[in-house]
Amino acid sequence: MSGINAVTTNAPKGGVRYERVTVREDGPVGLSPIYTGICGTDRGMVLGHLDFSYNPDKQDFIVMGHESICRVTSADSKTGFREGDIVVPVVRRPGGCINCRTGRQDNCSDGKKHEAGITGMNGFMRESFTDSPEFLVKVKDPALARVGILTEPLKNVVKVFEVFETVSRRSIYFSEDSTYEGKNAYVIGTGAEGFLFSMMASEYGFNTSILNRHPIDENRLKICDAFGMDFVDSSKGIPDENVDLLIDTSGDPATLLNFIRRMNYNSIAVMFGTNGKAPPADFTGKDIDHIVERNISLVGSVDAAKVHYSRALSYLSRWNSMNAGALSSMITDEKKPSDVSVFTERNPESIKIALDWS
Numbered sequence: 047m048s049g050i051n052a053v054t055t056n057a058p059k060g061g062v063r064y065e066r067v068t069v070r071e072d073g074p075v076g077l078s079p080i081y082t083g084i085c086g087t088d089r090g091m092v093l094g095h096l097d098f099s100y101n102p103d104k105q106d107f108i109v110m111g112h113e114s115i116c117r118v119t120s121a122d123s124k125t126g127f128r129e130g131d132i133v134v135p136v137v138r139r140p141g142g143c144i145n146c147r148t149g150r151q152d153n154c155s156d157g158k159k160h161e162a163g164i165t166g167m168n169g170f171m172r173e174s175f176t177d178s179p180e181f182l183v184k185v186k187d188p189a190l191a192r193v194g195i196l197t198e199p200l201k202n203v204v205k206v207f208e209v210f211e212t213v214s215r216r217s218i219y220f221s222e223d224s225t226y227e228g229k230n231a232y233v234i235g236t237g238a239e240g241f242l243f244s245m246m247a248s249e250y251g252f253n254t255s256i257l258n259r260h261p262i263d264e265n266r267l268k269i270c271d272a273f274g275m276d277f278v279d280s281s282k283g284i285p286d287e288n289v290d291l292l293i294d295t296s297g298d299p300a301t302l303l304n305f306i307r308r309m310n311y312n313s314i315a316v317m318f319g320t321n322g323k324a325p326p327a328d329f330t331g332k333d334i335d336h337i338v339e340r341n342i343s344l345v346g347s348v349d350a351a352k353v354h355y356s357r358a359l360s361y362l363s364r365w366n367s368m369n370a371g372a373l374s375s376m377i378t379d380e381k382k383p384s385d386v387s388v389f390t391e392r393n394p395e396s397i398k399i400a401l402d403w404s
């Protein structure tokens with residue numbers, strides 16, 4: 047047991063505090079965060095919008111934070127880690143179902159998994175904690191000590207593209223030259239996930255467009271240029287072209303439906319963003335005809351496995367060596383952990399906010 051500073055909430059009620067807490071620690075690897083990231087889920091918890099979040103057993107609070115990059119502070123040699131190693135901890139922890147028992151708790155089939163900082167397990171927004179080696183991914187590239195905070199959001203993207211590759215096998219999907227060149231990918235939403243999805247779609251060779259229903263700032267436009275994607279302001283209209291791959295990070299049914307109506311034969315739409323408070327939209331018989339007659343696949347995807355964290359780190363290393371400035375400009379704000387106003391006040395120019403624990 048130890049007393050440490052941490053960012054906490056009372057799930058699912060909400061609120062946020064930077065306070066001294068005492069929590070049980072029993073992992074063999076000692077860790078101290080370098081940075082923790084803030085995403086929409088953290089804000090949703092603070093606002094009390096996430097009914098599915100809950101405190102760990104026998105606690106009336108939960109330590110927040112699921113995005114982090116940490117330094118190992120102590121480790122027995124049997125763990126495979128050494129003091130000074132940099133690691134990213136895995137968010138989801140297994141329950142007892144077959145997917146959980148085989149390292150695929152991202153595909154948990156009975157809902158009994160836990161998520162650090164979200165459902166029943168303390169998260170990473172604290173001065174120090176301990177963990178088990180099987181839930182730690184080593185960061186081998188020292189250049190990722192800051193942009194490595196994007197590993198957790200990028201691992202979701204890596205999984206979605208694996209899902210895309212699986213689903214696309216139901217027909218001949220690629221172009222006549224065996225690539226995805228000439229195919230159109232649209233990504234709805236210009237948050238951190240939207241940008242990481244667009245970078246990956248460009249990496250795969252798609253003509254990639256990222257879109258929002260309003261203009262975006264200069265920093266975002268520069269990232270689009272650096273990674274070869276187009277920005278579309280949908281309030282001014284949408285290009286008249288078929289969509290082969292659609293990825294939605296908005297969770298807005300009307301926007302998603304508008305694009306599904308433009309989808310090509312054998313195309314794939316991935317639902318990733320969630321927004322339980324979005325207004326409903328009319329899904330008609332004509333929409334069903336369009337989806338059926340064109341063999342359109344609609345898939346949802348949540349979280350990712352340890353293997354996707356490792357692949358995400360490889361992509362970050364590559365993108366960082368190609369476009370270091372652009373990748374790092376995704377981290378728009380660095381704040382102190384005690385500055386809890388970042389959970390409730392949002393600057394529209396922010397993409398990824400990092401809390402600096404050093």
Ligand code: NAP
Pocket residue numbers: 085086087202234235236237238239240257258259295296297298301317318319320321347348349
């Ligand atoms: P974010 O920063 O809030 O990004 C959401 C983006 O969607 C914002 O740019 C927002 O625009 C835009 N948007 C909202 N409604 C729109 C509409 N009607 N048309 C076009 N754009 C619209 O969040 P994030 O961190 O990138 O995450 C994206 C979503 O994924 C969130 O819903 C999050 O909860 C979810 N998520 C899912 C998983 C998963 O495993 N499935 C994992 C992590 C996160 P504004 O600029 O106007 O705000």
